[in-house]
Amino acid sequence: MMTPSASNKQKQPFALVIGLDHVNGIQTARILADRGVAVIGVAKDPEHYCCRTRVCSRIVFTDTTSDALIDSLETLGPELGEKGVLFPCLDPQVLLVSRNRQRLEPWYHIILPDPDVVEMLMDKTSFYRYAQLNGFPIPRTLFIASSDDAEKAARELTFPCMIKPPLSGTPQWEQKSKLKAYLVSTPEEFLEVYRRYAALSDILIAQEWVVGPVSSLYSCNCYFDAASRPVVTFIARKLRQWPPQTGESCLGEECRNDQVLGETIRLFSAVNYRGLGYVEMKRDERTGRHYIIEPNVGRPTGRSPIAEAGGVELVYTMYCDAIGRPLPVQREQHYGNVKWIYLRRDLQSALYHWRRGELTFSDWLRSLRGRKVDALFAWNDPGPFIGDLTRSVRLYLNRDERRKRDYSTPF
Numbered sequence: 417m418m419t420p421s422a423s424n425k426q427k428q429p430f431a432l433v434i435g436l437d438h439v440n441g442i443q444t445a446r447i448l449a450d451r452g453v454a455v456i457g458v459a460k461d462p463e464h465y466c467c468r469t470r471v472c473s474r475i476v477f478t479d480t481t482s483d484a485l486i487d488s489l490e491t492l493g494p495e496l497g498e499k500g501v502l503f504p505c506l507d508p509q510v511l512l513v514s515r516n517r518q519r520l521e522p523w524y525h526i527i528l529p530d531p532d533v534v535e536m537l538m539d540k541t542s543f544y545r546y547a548q549l550n551g552f553p554i555p556r557t558l559f560i561a562s563s564d565d566a567e568k569a570a571r572e573l574t575f576p577c578m579i580k581p582p583l584s585g586t587p588q589w590e591q592k593s594k595l596k597a598y599l600v601s602t603p604e605e606f607l608e609v610y611r612r613y614a615a616l617s618d619i620l621i622a623q624e625w626v627v628g629p630v631s632s633l634y635s636c637n638c639y640f641d642a643a644s645r646p647v648v649t650f651i652a653r654k655l656r657q658w659p660p661q662t663g664e665s666c667l668g669e670e671c672r673n674d675q676v677l678g679e680t681i682r683l684f685s686a687v688n689y690r691g692l693g694y695v696e697m698k699r700d701e702r703t704g705r706h707y708i709i710e711p712n713v714g715r716p717t718g719r720s721p722i723a724e725a726g727g728v729e730l731v732y733t734m735y736c737d738a739i740g741r742p743l744p745v746q747r748e749q750h751y752g753n754v755k756w757i758y759l760r761r762d763l764q765s766a767l768y769h770w771r772r773g774e775l776t777f778s779d780w781l782r783s784l785r786g787r788k789v790d791a792l793f794a795w796n797d798p799g800p801f802i803g804d805l806t807r808s809v810r811l812y813l814n815r816d817e818r819r820k821r822d823y824s825t826p827f
Contacts, residue, residue, distance in 0.1 A: 428453055428454065429497075429499060429501060429525075430473070431445075431454070431500065431501045431735055432489070432502050433457050433458065433503045433505060434458040434502065434505060435509050436457030436458060436464075436469070437461045437464035437480075438505055439466065439791050440715065440716055440718055440720075441457065441466060441505040442466040442792065444720065445457055446471050447720070447721060448503075448731060448735060449471035453732075453735060456473055456474050456475070456500070457472040457476070458477075458480060458485070458488070459475060459477055460480045460481065462477050465803025465804045465806075466792075466800045468802070470796070470799065480506075480509055480512075481508050481587060482512075485509065486512060486513075486519055486520065490520070492523075494523065496523065500524050500525070501525045501527070502525065502527075503731075505715050507713075508586065508587075509715070510528070510538065511534070511538060513526060513714075514534040514714070528690065528713075528714045529688065529689045529690045529691060530688070533688065534714060536687070537711050538583065538713050540581075540583070541621060552708055553708055554708050555625070555626050556624040557622070558572070558573065558622045559620075559621060559622075560620040560621070563614075566611075566620075567607070569606070570603035570604075573606070573622060575600070575601055575625075576600060576601045577606065577622055578624075579597065579622050580596065580597035581613075581621070582617065582621060586616075589616050592616055593613060593616065594659075595659055596662065596663075627700055627701055627702055628698060628700060629701070630657055632653075633657075634651065634653045634673045634699065635652055635653070635654075635694060635696045636649055636677055636694065636695050636697075637650045637694050637717060637722075638681075638693050638730075639692050639693070639733050640684055640685075640693060641690065642737075644690060646680075647737070647743065648729070648730050648733050648747045649680065650723035650749050651673050651676055651751075652668050652670050652722050652723075652756070653673070655667040655668055655669055655755075656783070658758075658761040658768075660768050660769070663765075664718060665758075666757065666758045666761035667757050667758075667762045667784075668722060668755065668757075669722075669753065670722060670726050670753060671751070672751045675697075676695070679695065679697060679706065680693075680695040683711065692715055693711065693714070694712035694717045695711045696711075697709060718791065719756050721756060723749075725754045725788075727752075728748070728749050729744035729747060754786070754787050754788070755786055756789050756791070757784070757788050757790055758791035759790055759793065760792075760805060760808055766780045
């Protein structure tokens with residue numbers, strides 16, 4: 417593989433994709449490599465299937481969840497020839513980069529909003545409080561800091577409701593919890609989930625459920641420049657997700673929703689946002705009103721490639737803007753019908769709903785019609801897809817691992 421010192425003649429600065437060992441990371445690396453950008457992947461797990469990729473000039477392995485990441489980036493920086501562009505791909509990595517800007521700025525372009533904006537938008541407690549004070553539409557939300565708070569919430573909330581931590585992807589939550597959030601149907605179940613997971617976070621968030629199918633979940637991927645102007649926006653919606661109740665998209669499609677677009681621009685403009693962003697909203701099927709579920713800050717998301725497949729240069733626009741080059745021409749959404757799929761997870765989701773009588777085989781086939789981009793499969797880079805498939809088969813054959821991933825039960 418090419419090393420940074422051996423590539424000083426390259427015409428473009430390196431892009432450093434932090435979190436290559438995640439679907440967000442491999443998709444970002446492929447998008448940039450397809451545009452002729454030399455990519456250095458940064459990953460924690462050398463055995464991860466995404467690290468089988470061919471698209472990176474080099475892969476650096478370090479603990480991407482601790483200050484070891486910053487130490488590794490500082491060590492690498494002087495070898496790059498010119499400032500690289502950082503693409504942190506998961507929330508903990510965004511926080512690490514944001515909190516260590518002064519150490520990294522001599523070597524890297526850091527495209528993020530001000531540190532206090534990053535902290536506020538990423539912590540669900542502070543964001544929901546900000547939304548409540550500033551008139552942004554969110555479901556009814558309570559903050560649970562004690563067993564007394566939990567008992568009060570169980571009496572006051574309308575069920576079903578969600579219970580979740582304020583920060584996504586923390587090691588404590590990932591190690592102990594099956595899901596990133598829990599949908600509970602009764603006060604008793606609410607209290608049971610609280611007791612089980614209260615020790616993992618100082619505060620848990622309880623939020624009333626927005627009634628509607630998964631197809632009522634819309635998202636806006638976007639990029640805002642240094643003047644907080646929305647240079648790129650792209651609207652899509654979920655069609656299926658995995659895990660089935662509170663999971664991540666495994667099949668989504670491009671669509672138009674001007675209300676979601678308007679609220680995304682209003683929110684990010686209000687906080688002088690800069691960088692890649694994402695807002696998820698859900699339409700209440702009873703009232704037609706849209707509610708903000710959460711923003712994602714400073715990173716590509718799993719569905720960034722649907723924008724690229726729809727002819728909108730989302731990730732590459734950030735790269736060009738960071739290094740001061742002319743922005744790509746293809747930045748306007750034309751509302752076609754492109755889809756994004758994570759095939760292995762979509763099969764799991766479809767099987768789950770088929771077993772419950774909620775999806776037929778014909779329904780599933782119809783949902784796959786049209787032009788698609790796959791999260792992992794690529795003819796010119798098959799390693800990650802093959803690795804994910806073989807790993808899934810191996811885990812399925814292990815009874816204990818299969819039980820851990822049984823989402824028909826909540827715990």
